[in-house]
Amino acid sequence: MSAKNRRVFLIQAAAAGSWLAAGSVMAQGAPLVSETDPQAMGLGYKADTTKVDAKKFPKHDKSQKCSNCQLYQGKPTDKQGACAIFPGKAVAADGWCSAWVKKAG
Ligand code: SF4
Numbered sequence: 001m002s003a004k005n006r007r008v009f010l011i012q013a014a015a016a017g018s019w020l021a022a023g024s025v026m027a028q029g030a031p032l033v034s035e036t037d038p039q040a041m042g043l044g045y046k047a048d049t050t051k052v053d054a055k056k057f058p059k060h061d062k063s064q065k066c067s068n069c070q071l072y073q074g075k076p077t078d079k080q081g082a083c084a085i086f087p088g089k090a091v092a093a094d095g096w097c098s099a100w101v102k103k104a105g
Helices: 003-022 038-042
Strands: 080-082 090-092
Touching: none
Parallel strands: none
Antiparallel strands: 080 090
């Protein structure tokens, strides 16, 4: 496991612990995370999955987006929702970051 993958894993593990506590209700009025937020930049977050740098993230696929990520807490029809990675903020349903994990089911 590379240092970057380990860091992402640790972030996901820590975030998953607070996942239920955060709840999607808290993100209803939460501000959208900015692409220039240091944590967002570190994870390559883009509010539009089609704008992801393919050279930097060669495994990214345009079908991957927050709304089909395991860590997304919004409803399928929501334009934005909470994400366990960014507590207190919302992410765009069409967004993406390198911590994307396919939603189970
Ligand atoms: Fe959060 Fe997943 Fe979107 Fe990344 S891809 S910002 S982990 S919902």
